[in-house]
Amino acid sequence: MYTSLTNRRHFIKKMAAAAAMTAAATMFPGIIFASEQEAGIPNGNLDWKKGPCRFCGVGCGILVGVENGKAVAVKGDPNSSVNKGLLCVKGYHQTMCIQAKDRLTHALVKKNGTYVKIPISEALDIVASKMKETIETHGKDSVAMYTSGQSTIPEGYVASKFMKGAIGTNNLDCNARLCMASAVAGFLTTFGADEPMGCYEDFDYADYYVTWGNNMAEMHPVLFSRMLEQKNKRGAKIIDFATRTTRSSTASDKSILFEPQTDLAVGNAICYEIVNNGWVNKSFIEKHCNFSKGLTKMGYGVEDKYKFTDKPTKIDFNQYKAFLEDYTPEKVAKYSKVSVKDIKYLASIFGDPNKKVMSLWCMGVNQHTRGTWMNNIIYNIHLLTGKISQPGNGPFSLTGQPSACGTAREVGTFTHKLPKGVVMNEKHRALAAKIWKVPVERIPSKPTYHATEMFRAVDRGNIKFIWTQAVNPLVSLPKTSRFRPGMEKKSCFVVVSDVFPTPTSDVADVILPASWHIEKSGLYGNSERRTQHWNKMVEGPGETTPDAWMFIEVAKRMGYGDLFPYSKENHVEEIYNEYRQFHEGKKHGMAPLEVLKEQSGAIWPYVDGKSTQWRFNAAHDPACSNGEDFHFYGKPDGKAVIWQRPYEPAAESPDTAYPFWLNTGRVIEHWHTGSMTRRIPVLHKAMPNAYAELHPKDAKALGIRNGENIRVSSRRGSCVLPASINERGLPTQGQVFVPFFDENMLINDVTLDAFCPISKEPDYKKCAVKIEKA
């Protein structure tokens, strides 16, 4: 509980205000209470310290009010260009969780089935000796680490250096695999360079915002409020393209619903219309684009040890045009359930040369068994019309986590990644070896386990030791019904580093008490390539320790101390300065720490003291060197790729036995698996448990009343939840939606571990279930 306020009545008033704001947020998408910043803040001499928000990938700037060593208030940072002083309900109340009664304050080790408190130095001794012993007995690929898009940049960097540079295994992956891997694969296949080309300033110029399966009003509320502001001020239009009617849909100018998985076909139909109506920006594609196709019918990865490597083949415009003949609006309307008129309307938005268009997407596109293809198709639309890399014109892939970009993608905490480039590339390995001061042969050239396969390997007994940080895989992985018993097996020693107990820490052999973000210094990187630094603001309780320092301590104990010569006091600064060397140059230069300490972040590439807001555009990006207006320098020939990507069905579709689609996702009150936000009383009270949204006609046919418990079952498992009919969201007929934040109602016991064969990102949006009264 939030006990730092000296006056309990004052605290209760703050709670009451927060409850009302939370209620308002569920009624009005994107609602902002900026003056709340000043309301309820204690009198006295608060010391305001700047940093980024702990929740979501928007990266709002926050100011934390500290009094007598305690965080007592949070307000939006008016100097942050991201949020301009605004915050959402999660942001305002984030520090209220850190003093929860069940906070992990000391290390725990499991002895005879119960957890015993031990000094952290002793716990780190156990972790190091167990990891070393496992490597000696079973080889270096028997140990694994699973980290987070919520880890800081230094934490991700040290994890990568420890696993790949010191131990010499690529058994490192992260939970960004579950949310962003398709975005990464989409960027790399189309542009050869990861992360969006634009920035949040695009919101101020766009005439249209097309949201693809993206409930921004609940998931990115501050950015959604920026869209609403432009809608009210300039008449900008929001077009919501989704499988479910949400708060975002009702606040949009137009809501278009589609049958799950058919976004691939609708995207191609938009391209068909662009090509066949003469809306192609011919000079742009002639100068700046190639056409390619890849393999099809790739499968869905549901079997263990599934492998796939795409084989791109160059095609020409006419071949691409012929491919699109299968995607006329008339053909696609038949199975997408999107009308011909609406398909043509969507295409006309992109086709109008006088309108600026932003596409925005997140999990709906990425958590998709053809997620890479879907990312490619959105880029196709923007490339065909030349609407890219210009203020207000561009595809904008949003991230879910506060440092999915900064840590998972830029530092590279995926099995195939290095801080610059990939393990498969000899030059990239050589650079890493040089900066890390390790023999290049030590860094393996082959990726090993992506997230889903990593936990399958734990279940199979191939991985004998796993260390997780800032993640909760036994709530967040697909098909947890397999992975929970897998992690409970004695064949694998489990170390969990976290702030609070979770269903994942329940199966740990050792639990390490981690510092919460304001209890340590760090850096995050947000969706617009903005790197933000913060200094430690308050002391953590007990023996809580930053994850980076725990890695370093374990590395030292394992004999790798010479590779980790950082000091406890300044390790964040020392690690960041080492990491910056990987990205030197005009294409990805990172801002110096001194700059990041002074201002609310800087966007990379940071060149000659300036952030680069629009990459690949010669007017804005100093890395462009081809003498043209645009230069897609991520590819060797400087050209982006328009990909021929077909529609293919989902891995599992409704049938007679399991007649409903299951779609899972998030709610505005809770962050991911709820381990933090469910400990914030006002958020927990506002949304105390998960639920299953049904279409009223389906509910009527099954005789199910609102609030009645129902059982959602698949071929993997089942989950009992109260039915929600005509409440927050409205799924289409034949579909059920369930949020995944509630560890007492584990909907991921029901989901399917199918994934995109290219990105290896699971599809949490589509599997077949049946519904019964519980």
Place this chain on the structure above:
Amino acid sequence: MPITSYLAHPQEGKKSELLKALTSFKDCEVIPAENEDILVVVTETRDTEEENNLKDKIETLNSLKLLVLVSGFNTPQND
């Protein structure tokens, strides 16, 4: 001592007027939304009777369209 929060919906075009009126009540704290016509009102009174009187006063404001109760707490007077 009751502490209660409400959502106050103003009549069209009367948000500023409602804000001004609510702010003038000594037992009210008001937090207006930046981008919607809605205000959060938190009241702190000595007892239930006083709370009801204040609520009645708020509800007589011409600029108010609707007052919706969100949460209510009761705390010891001396705390």
